[in-house]
Amino acid sequence: MMRSVLGSALGLVIAALTFGAVHTAVAADTTNPEADAKAFRKFFTDKFPKVKFDDFVNGPYSMDEGLYQQWKEKEEFPPYEFALDMGKELFAKPFKNGKTFADCFPNKGIGIRQNYPYFDEKQGKVVTLELAINQCLESNGEKPYSYTKDEMAAVTAYMAFTSRGKPFDIKIPNDPRALAAYENGKKYFYTRRGQLNFSCASCHVQSPGERIRAEVLAPAIGILNAMPIYRSEWGGMGTISRRFTSCNSQVRGVPLNPQDDEYRDVEYYLSYVSNGLPISGPGARP
Amino acid sequence: MTIARFTAATPRTGRIADARRAGIVMTLVLFASLTASHAAQAQSSAAEGEKIAFDRSKGNCLTCHEMKGGTLAGSIGPALTDIKSKYPDRNELIAIVTDETKRNPQTVMPPFGRNHILTEKEISAVVDFLQTL
Numbered sequence: 001m002m003r004s005v006l007g008s009a010l011g012l013v014i015a016a017l018t019f020g021a022v023h024t025a026v027a028a029d030t031t032n033p034e035a036d037a038k039a040f041r042k043f044f045t046d047k048f049p050k051v052k053f054d055d056f057v058n059g060p061y062s063m064d065e066g067l068y069q070q071w072k073e074k075e076e077f078p079p080y081e082f083a084l085d086m087g088k089e090l091f092a093k094p095f096k097n098g099k100t101f102a103d104c105f106p107n108k109g110i111g112i113r114q115n116y117p118y119f120d121e122k123q124g125k126v127v128t129l130e131l132a133i134n135q136c137l138e139s140n141g142e143k144p145y146s147y148t149k150d151e152m153a154a155v156t157a158y159m160a161f162t163s164r165g166k167p168f169d170i171k172i173p174n175d176p177r178a179l180a181a182y183e184n185g186k187k188y189f190y191t192r193r194g195q196l197n198f199s200c201a202s203c204h205v206q207s208p209g210e211r212i213r214a215e216v217l218a219p220a221i222g223i224l225n226a227m228p229i230y231r232s233e234w235g236g237m238g239t240i241s242r243r244f245t246s247c248n249s250q251v252r253g254v255p256l257n258p259q260d261d262e263y264r265d266v267e268y269y270l271s272y273v274s275n276g277l278p279i280s281g282p283g284a285r286p
Numbered sequence: 287m288t289i290a291r292f293t294a295a296t297p298r299t300g301r302i303a304d305a306r307r308a309g310i311v312m313t314l315v316l317f318a319s320l321t322a323s324h325a326a327q328a329q330s331s332a333a334e335g336e337k338i339a340f341d342r343s344k345g346n347c348l349t350c351h352e353m354k355g356g357t358l359a360g361s362i363g364p365a366l367t368d369i370k371s372k373y374p375d376r377n378e379l380i381a382i383v384t385d386e387t388k389r390n391p392q393t394v395m396p397p398f399g400r401n402h403i404l405t406e407k408e409i410s411a412v413v414d415f416l417q418t419l
Binding site for chain 1: 348349350358359360361362387392395396397401402403
């Protein structure tokens with residue numbers, strides 16, 4: 001173990017206390033995302049006092065000095081370079097009707113990653129960047145991309161790259177449906193499921209920095225800032241949708257379909273509580 | 287436990303009532319073979335338990351625990367060493383593996399019995415293995 005048994009037992013107790021605190025905040029029947037975000041941030045900064053706040057976006061690399069060194073070296077010849085080039089090309093390439101992605105997005109799609117997902121009051125639901133990309137394609141008579149890799153990973157990689165360093169700035173508009181989506185995402189994140197009885201929080205709140213077999217678990221704070229990522233284990237790039245479905249499969253649970261309500265809502269929750277942390281995508285992982 | 291079985295078995299083996307010496311020799315032989323077979327049984331069960339504990343599609347305990355004989359262990363749970371002295375009562379180990387959330391509702395350890403990840407027999411074998419650590 002990286003820490004002593006006592007240390008991790010204490011960690012569990014603290015986790016329990018914090019969950020308690022977070023849940024009490026909820027139980028006081030006004031949902032309070034702002035208080036959630038503060039408690040969430042405090043939990044991780046207390047647990048990892050040595051990690052520089054902005055470093056949390058580096059996932060497993062922020063948890064382990066040896067890994068951190070590996071990451072620095074990797075960044076010199078980043079394995080996502082190829083996807084980045086492809087994304088740039090796809091982004092600029094005109095659709096059959098002559099329009100491009102730039103026509104679908106604010107600021108022509110440049111430097112806007114930090115504003116996704118947002119709650120779309122017209123559609124009455126959370127819109128993630130992946131969903132917005134496919135909505136753009138479909139509204140222009142193009143075929144949507146597969147959500148998990150290839151073109152989707154490439155275009156989101158490019159859009160993240162143009163937004164690097166910009167802090168997550170997720171808003172919850174004064175609309176009860178937005179608050180409900182946030183609550184739903186939060187509930188999904190903390191609910192245990194699957195034969196192995198894990199919640200997302202079991203791994204990314206209770207055990208970040210610990211090894212699960214040989215993999216070091218990323219902390220939940222800043223966990224989306226580096227997406228999409230190149231993973232050696234995947235032999236390529238993967239999107240947020242790919243990561244969520246593979247995390248669900250790991251617990252012998254049945255994954256949802258990419259971009260189902262719960263996944264978009266959990267992305268909304270996780271991004272909101274990471275407000276202030278800079279976009280760092282695309283990322284590379286062992 | 288072995289002793290109890292041995293005494294219970296004695297009357298049935300005392301076939302030649304007047305040859306006490308022979309009887310004693312026989313019981314001693316029986317005792318020896320009983321102990322040996324009992325030990326062998328626990329040993330094979332422990333070996334079976336080790337297989338189950340290491341198998342990724344069964345216990346997969348190495349995901350979270352370092353255990354003697356296993357590689358690529360995780361660190362989410364404590365290293366499992368000296369288990370026999372820590373938990374002399376095997377029922378306690380059965381309980382932990384069956385459903386650790388009973389002892390600690392916050393635990394991330396999967397409830398192997400409650401969620402039917404392992405059968406009772408498999409859990410018993412895993413516990414035999416744990417007692418060798």
